[in-house]
Each structure stands twice: as structure tokens, then as C-alpha cells.
Amino acid sequence: MSDFRVHFVPRDFEDFYCDIEQEIIFERLHPTRNMNTINKRAMKHLSQLYALSVIIVLTIVSVECLAAAPSEPNRCLQDLVMTAPDTMTLGEARRICSTNPLVDTEDIDATKTNGAEADKKGRINERLAVDDSNIRKPFTLMSHQNNYILVASYNFQGWDVSRYQDFFGLDDIETDDLEVQFQLSIKTPLAVDLFDNRLDIFAGYTVNSYWQFYNDDASSPFRETNHEPEVWLQVRPEKLEILGFSNTVNGIGMNHMSNGQGGSLSRSWNRVYGFFAFERDNMAFMIKPWMRIAEDSEDDDNPDITDYYGHGELWLNYSQQGHTFSFMARNNLESGFSKGAVELGWSFPILDYPYLKGYIQYFSGYGESLIDYNRYVNRIGVGLQLTDIL
Numbered sequence: 001m002s003d004f005r006v007h008f009v010p011r012d013f014e015d016f017y018c019d020i021e022q023e024i025i026f027e028r029l030h031p032t033r034n035m036n037t038i039n040k041r042a043m044k045h046l047s048q049l050y051a052l053s054v055i056i057v058l059t060i061v062s063v064e065c066l067a068a069a070p071s072e073p074n075r076c077l078q079d080l081v082m083t084a085p086d087t088m089t090l091g092e093a094r095r096i097c098s099t100n101p102l103v104d105t106e107d108i109d110a111t112k113t114n115g116a117e118a119d120k121k122g123r124i125n126e127r128l129a130v131d132d133s134n135i136r137k138p139f140t141l142m143s144h145q146n147n148y149i150l151v152a153s154y155n156f157q158g159w160d161v162s163r164y165q166d167f168f169g170l171d172d173i174e175t176d177d178l179e180v181q182f183q184l185s186i187k188t189p190l191a192v193d194l195f196d197n198r199l200d201i202f203a204g205y206t207v208n209s210y211w212q213f214y215n216d217d218a219s220s221p222f223r224e225t226n227h228e229p230e231v232w233l234q235v236r237p238e239k240l241e242i243l244g245f246s247n248t249v250n251g252i253g254m255n256h257m258s259n260g261q262g263g264s265l266s267r268s269w270n271r272v273y274g275f276f277a278f279e280r281d282n283m284a285f286m287i288k289p290w291m292r293i294a295e296d297s298e299d300d301d302n303p304d305i306t307d308y309y310g311h312g313e314l315w316l317n318y319s320q321q322g323h324t325f326s327f328m329a330r331n332n333l334e335s336g337f338s339k340g341a342v343e344l345g346w347s348f349p350i351l352d353y354p355y356l357k358g359y360i361q362y363f364s365g366y367g368e369s370l371i372d373y374n375r376y377v378n379r380i381g382v383g384l385q386l387t388d389i390l
Contacts, residue, residue, distance in 0.1 A: 122279035123319055124248040128236070135189050135200070143387040144204045145185035146345070148359050153181045153381030159223065160375050167264050175223060180213040181381060190231070203231045210369060224371045230255030232273075245278035245285070254293075259370040266301045267370035269293075286315040308366040308373050310334045317389065322349040322357075324388050330367065341365025347385045359385035 134140050159175045187204035194200070210224040232253025240247040251274065258268035273290035289312035297303065310331025318325045324347045332340030342364050347357040361381050368377040 122246070122248075122281050123284050123317065124277050124279045128249065135192050141186045141188055143185060144187035145183070145206055146389050147184055147386040148361070148383060149180070149182035149386075150359070150361060150381030150383035151180055152178060152383070153361075153379055154178050155377055155379040157376055157378050160372065163265065163371070174215075174217065176212055176215045178214055179223065180211040181209065182211070182383075183208045195235075199233060199235050201231070201233050203229070205229050208369065224259060224369050226257060226259050226370050228255055228257045242278065245280045247276065248279050248284075249275075249277045251275050257370065261371075265371065267305075267373065268301060269305055270295075282319045284317045286317075288313050288315070302370075302373065305373055307335070308339050310340070315389075319388075323347070324357075326389065330365070339366050341367050347388055355386070357385040357388075359383050 131142060134142055155177050158177050161173055161175045164173050164175075165171055183206065185204065185206040187202050189200060190203055191201040206228040208226040208228075209222055211220070212218060212223050213220050215221070230253055232251050234249055234251035236249050237247055252272070253274075254270070254272050256268070256270050259266070261267065270293040271290040272293060273288060275286055275288045277284065277286045279285075291311065292306050308331065311334065313328060313330035316327040324345075326343075326345040328341075328343040330341045332342070334340075344362045346360045348359075350356055350358050359382070361383075362379070364378050366376060367373045368379070
């Protein structure tokens with residue numbers, strides 16, 4: 001696999017076209033050469049599919065290795081009966097063990113799950129309980145946002161190839177509407193149990209990659225990769241309810257988002273953000289407002305980026321019997337529904353395998369990636385999910 005900046009730099013044009021003429025003459029004189037070429041292309045396709053399958057398997061194994069040694073869900077339930085806080089219900093114990101049967105039940109801290117009454121706990125509290133079971137282990141990496149791979153993601157609008165043609169000065173660069181997309185997101189604790197076990201400090205990193213895996217003519221390059229390191233403080237408030245929803249966790253943080261490119265392809269911005277999460281039973285929602293940190297006009301690669309990303313987003317999440325439905329809305333009201341975005345997700349069980357789900361994602365709007373922040377994208381993708389956001 002190569003990058004555009006490597007693959008699309010031609011040799012001297014005169015020698016380049018002479019080589020083409022020689023190839024044509026040679027193939028006319030040697031017809032068996034065509035079959036060899038076909039065989040080589042077939043082997044290339046097979047090697048690419050093999051590489052993709054290896055990536056999927058290694059990613060699954062890596063996620064499993066982040067947990068402790070395997071144990072059965074029934075063993076997890078037995079341990080919780082002996083070690084869980086008195087406020088934990090049987091239903092909560094079942095959900096924790098079904099979500100993560102490898103959880104170290106002795107590490108679940110009752111003092112960090114008393115932000116609401118036991119019968120009001122939901123998906124967010126379950127996720128916090130799982131985090132608590134790992135947070136004190138040294139060198140811990142935990143999932144942060146969704147972790148998934150879309151093995152087939154199709155954009156009905158087509159990708160804008162003109163920016164690559166302008167940057168490299170080549171008119172023959174083409175991109176496929178079908179590609180592979182994946183997101184990997186991790187976090188690690190920096191400080192925990194501050195101020196009477198209420199405040200934690202985390203650092204996280206999320207990467208989104210857009211891989212032209214099926215684009216053989218361009219040597220299957222990564223069309224775009226977005227990097228998002230961040231640091232945040234989160235607090236679990238005392239009991240607070242709004243319309244039957246319990247306020248489970250709030251926080252404030254700062255992140256940097258960049259595509260790591262240079263010149264006219266460079267995109268980046270910095271934000272200060274807050275988040276406020278609420279839940280009721282199997283339903284949860286989060287409000288996440290942000291404010292852009294101003295840059296000098298000379299250094300600003302995308303001065304109008306807030307016209308498309310807006311100043312916040314809303315997340316809704318509902319889970320039932322292993323199925324999770326998610327909804328994200330961003331910048332719709334603020335832009336008068338002209339430059340906003342909507343994302344729908346559905347993760348579903350695959351047989352009884354606890355570490356992997358099927359995943360379908362639909363996106364419509366602006367800001368799908370930094371390189372296309374001001375271009376409308378209408379795509380759907382199908383693949384596998386390693387971890388839900390909840």
C-alpha cells in the first residue's frame with residue numbers, strides 16, 4: 001500500500017510513454033504475457049484480501065488481550081454475588097457479565113456507583129462499572145468511543161478527487177466510491193478518585209482511517225486519516241434527574257483534531273468541550289457542546305470549519321437484548337438544516353460470540369472527515385464492531 005504522494009509522482013514523461021509503447025509491442029508479440037498479467041493481478045487481489053483478514057483477526061485478538069484471562073459469564077456472576085456492592089441488582093450483574101465476562105469483580109467500587117439509586121442505573125453506569133474494574137490496573141488501555149471496521153462503505157455522492165489532483169498536479173488520479181473505513185479509540189486514566197472519589201482525569205486517542213482498499217489502479221492508498229488526541233476531567237454528580245433521566249457523568253476537556261497532511265490538504269482545529277450524560281434504563285443521551293480555540297489567520301487551514309461542524313452535537317443510544325441503536329445529530333438547528341449531519345448506527349450480536357458484533361452505519365451531511373468537512377457525504381457501510389460506545 002502506498003500514499004498518494006508516493007504513488008502519483010511519475011517518471012520523466014518521455015521515458016514513461018516509451019515504456020508503454022514497448023509494453024504494447026511486447027504483449028502483441030508474446031500473447032502468453034496477458035495470462036501472466038491476469039495471474040499477477042489475481043494474486044494481488046488475493047494478497048490484499050488476506051491482509052485485510054489478518055488486520056481484522058489481529059484487532060480482535062488485541063482487544064481480547066487487553067482484558068484479563070478468559071472466564072465464563074457464569075463464573076463472573078458467581079464472583080459478583082460474593083464481591084459486588086449491596087446496591088447492585090441481579091439485572092445489573094447479568095448485564096455487566098454479558099458485556100464483559102472478563103471483568104475483575106473484586107475491583108468494582110460501590111462508592112463510585114452511587115450517583116443515583118440502584119433502580120435508576122442504566123447503560124452508562126454499567127460502562128462506568130466496567131471502567132472501574134480496570135482503572136486501577138497498571139498500564140491500562142480501555143475502549144473510549146466506538147471501535148469498528150466497515151469492510152464496505154459506499155458514498156452515493158462520490159469523493160472529491162479534485163483536491164488531490166490539484167495538490168499533486170495530476171489529472172489521472174481517481175478514487176473509488178467504495179472503500180474500507182475503520183475507527184480505533186482508546187483511553188487511559190491519568191488520575192482517579194480525586195475529591196472524595198468523584199473526579200477522574202483521562203487521556204484518549206481516536207483515529208479514523210478511510211482506506212481505498214479496492215482501488216487497485218491507485219495502489220490502494222489511505223485517502224484520509226484523522227487523528228484526535230484529547231484530555232478531559234469527568235465527575236459523577238450527586239443525584240440529579242430531569243424528566244426521569246438521571247445525570248450520570250459530566251466532564252470538560254480539550255482535543256486536537258488533524259489529518260496530518262501538509263499544504264492545501266492540511267486540516268486541523270482545536271476545541272474546548274464539555275459533555276453531560278443522562279440515562280434511564282436502557283436509554284441514554286449525551287449533550288456535547290464545544291468552542292473552537294482561535295488560531296492566527298495565517299495558520300488557519302480551515303477558517304470556516306465551525307460553519308459545518310457547528311458548536312456541539314447530540315448523541316442518543318438505546319440497547320435491547322444485545323442490539324444497540326445510536327443516533328447522532330450535529331449543527332442542524334444552528335445551520336438551518338443546511339450544513340448539519342446525522343449518523344445512524346446499529347450493532348447486533350453475531351451468534352453467541354461476546355467480543356464481536358455486526359455493525360451497520362449510515363451518515364448523511366457535512367464533517368464526516370476533515371478533508372471533506374465542507375462537502376456533502378451520503379454513505380452507508382457494513383462491517384464489524386469491537387466495542388460499543390456504551
